[in-house]
Amino acid sequence: MYIHPLKIGNVEIKNNIFLAPMAGITDLPFRIICESFGAGLTCKEMASSKAIFYNDEKTKNILKISEKERPIQAQIFGNDIESLKVATEYVSSFCDILDINMGCPAPKVVKNGDGSKLLLDLNKIEEIVTEVVKVSKVPVSVKIRKGWSNDNIVAKEVAQIVEKAGASMLTIHGRTRNEFFSGDVDLDIIKKVKESVKIPVIGNGNIINEESALKMFEYTGVDGIMIGRGAIGNPWIFQKIIYFLTTNNKLKDISNEEKLETIIRHIELEVEEKTQKIAIMELRKHMAHYISNMNDASKIRAKINTIDTKDELIEYLKQIFK
Numbered sequence: 001m002y003i004h005p006l007k008i009g010n011v012e013i014k015n016n017i018f019l020a021p022m023a024g025i026t027d028l029p030f031r032i033i034c035e036s037f038g039a040g041l042t043c044k045e046m047a048s049s050k051a052i053f054y055n056d057e058k059t060k061n062i063l064k065i066s067e068k069e070r071p072i073q074a075q076i077f078g079n080d081i082e083s084l085k086v087a088t089e090y091v092s093s094f095c096d097i098l099d100i101n102m103g104c105p106a107p108k109v110v111k112n113g114d115g116s117k118l119l120l121d122l123n124k125i126e127e128i129v130t131e132v133v134k135v136s137k138v139p140v141s142v143k144i145r146k147g148w149s150n151d152n153i154v155a156k157e158v159a160q161i162v163e164k165a166g167a168s169m170l171t172i173h174g175r176t177r178n179e180f181f182s183g184d185v186d187l188d189i190i191k192k193v194k195e196s197v198k199i200p201v202i203g204n205g206n207i208i209n210e211e212s213a214l215k216m217f218e219y220t221g222v223d224g225i226m227i228g229r230g231a232i233g234n235p236w237i238f239q240k241i242i243y244f245l246t247t248n249n250k251l252k253d254i255s256n257e258e259k260l261e262t263i264i265r266h267i268e269l270e271v272e273e274k275t276q277k278i279a280i281m282e283l284r285k286h287m288a289h290y291i292s293n294m295n296d297a298s299k300i301r302a303k304i305n306t307i308d309t310k311d312e313l314i315e316y317l318k319q320i321f322k
Contacts, residue, residue: 002217002245006040006200006224009139009168011071011096015040016224017213017238019231020171020204021075021099021143023106024285027062029269031069033262034231038238040224041073046101049078049087063091071096073141077104079113084128085135092137097169100132102158103145105177116177119148119158126161133166141169143204146189149178155189156196163197171202171226181229191220202226209237210244217245233289235262260321263290264314271310280308287313294320 021043051059074095104115174185185205203222208230270279
């Protein structure tokens with residue numbers, strides 16, 4: 001009933017359980033891992049439209065995709081129309097859905113007027129979406145929060161604006177910018193947004209298990225859900241949620257053997273994608289989440305942070321997962 005294919009513009013998505021874009025997290029290897037557990041759509045880390053405009057190589061590397069992971073969503077952010085148009089032309093030439101970030105709460109993003117800071121300027125939102133849709137070769141989606149603060153709850157108005165401007169999908173995180181990731185997610189505002197537009201609405205925020213996924217669907221009536229932090233160190237969450245919402249039964253917890261197998265695959269994909277030195281460094285944040293519920297997790301994490309080769313890391317993980 002809740003799990004079904006979803007059409008975004010002219011793009012067919014196999015199911016409506018999505019992986020959220022997360023800076024420093026949703027690189028190609030992690031997206032591949034999440035897809036292997038059933039994620040219907042994954043999204044790349046957000047990329048600065050100005051960086052693309054100035055042909056920044058590091059940013060273009062972040063945008064690298066694999067043909068194996070289609071359909072793929074890519075996300076850009078910015079508020080300058082000209083650089084957004086250039087970025088749109090470039091990114092929409094290889095992605096399947098182009099997302100505009102209007103929800104990031106990070107200080108380094110909002111200080112430049114980007115991300116959730118745009119929620120304070122509805123005219124600018126309309127202009128951005130209108131111009132991006134004109135240029136994009138693929139369907140355009142928008143990701144927002146409920147507002148900037150409790151004195152600025154604008155999600156319903158923004159949803160109607162972006163739909164009228166031509167967006168094909170909207171994702172809403174049920175917190176304000178000032179709340180960052182703390183406090184309860186406001187399901188009432190997500191429900192109001194869903195009821196106010198005809199384009200697909202995706203619910204996001206604090207979906208960490210089967211129960212929170214069911215509650216999001218039941219209460220708000222959203223067309224799909226997007227999982228962010230709940231998937232870090234826990235990519236099998238997609239499989240568990242899909243099974244639960246399809247059968248009304250829970251899958252048993254993943255075994256240590258299966259978990260280890262997944263972690264080793266993640267390590268190998270990272271090393272294959274990057275140099276060993278960079279991969280092992282960047283994997284440390286993932287490892288911290290993978291082992292967070294183990295006894296002596298802090299001691300294990302400290303040891304992992306001293307390891308700098310793939311073989312040593314895998315051998316150590318095999319020891320602790322015995």
